[in-house]
Amino acid sequence: MRLILLGPPGAGKGTQAEKLVDRLSIIQISTGDMLRQARRDQTEAGKLAEDYMKSGVLVPDEIVVNIVRDRLNQEDCRPGYILDGFPRSVEQAQALDETLKDRGEQMDAVISLTVPDEELVMRLLARQREDDNETVIRKRLNVYTQQTEPLIDYYRSSGIIKEIDGLGDINEVFDRIISALPQSGNASQAQTG
Ligand code: AMP
DSSP states (O other): OEEEEEOOTTSSHHHHHHHHHHHHOOEEEEHHHHHHHHHHTTOHHHHHHHHHHHHTOOOOHHHHHHHHHHHHTSGGGTTOEEEESOOOSHHHHHHHHHHHHHHTOOOOEEEEEEOOHHHHHHHHHHSOOTTOSHHHHHHHHHHIIIIITHHHHHHHTTTOEEEEEOOSOHHHHHHHHHHHSOHHHHHHHHHHO
16 A cells, blocks of 8 residues: 655644554655654755755755655565655656656555644644744745645546545544545455454
């Protein structure tokens, strides 16, 4: 099973990705986490990404696309993966399509989590990350609307998008996601109860 989790910052992508990892026994690939790790390790990519991340704008596509390509080449991605926070622009989605084509793979579903802006701001302010102050939060929400939201239409045309209401209890949202997954996701649910 190969999935993309799409949604604004604070929609619960990371939380739901973790639950999907448990349920489907596939790995999570979070570009946000990988970039934060790269910054801690002070790698070339990490140093380049720093200023963009602090101000809440997207790190240049080339950097992120390379990180994801390298990650997908690792053995543990074979059974499947959940992309969390990638792609975030049409250019990244096109680069991903190319990569998938080269690998002979296809996405099974794109889960788009929808949550109203004011709820997102509240959730993000309650979280304590250096890029979670109100100015940067508003910036990140803007960036989402401008650069990432167009992906909903992009994936609508391929017919694999599932729009999920991200409001409510974490487990309820999770159940909505599981019900929306194509066959193998539901089969796996039946096996594990
Ligand atoms: P996240 O943890 O997904 O909210 O990401 C935190 C920050 O990392 C974002 O505000 C961006 O600056 C950067 N970032 C994460 N994923 C991407 C991506 N796919 N493309 C560009 N920048 C990204």
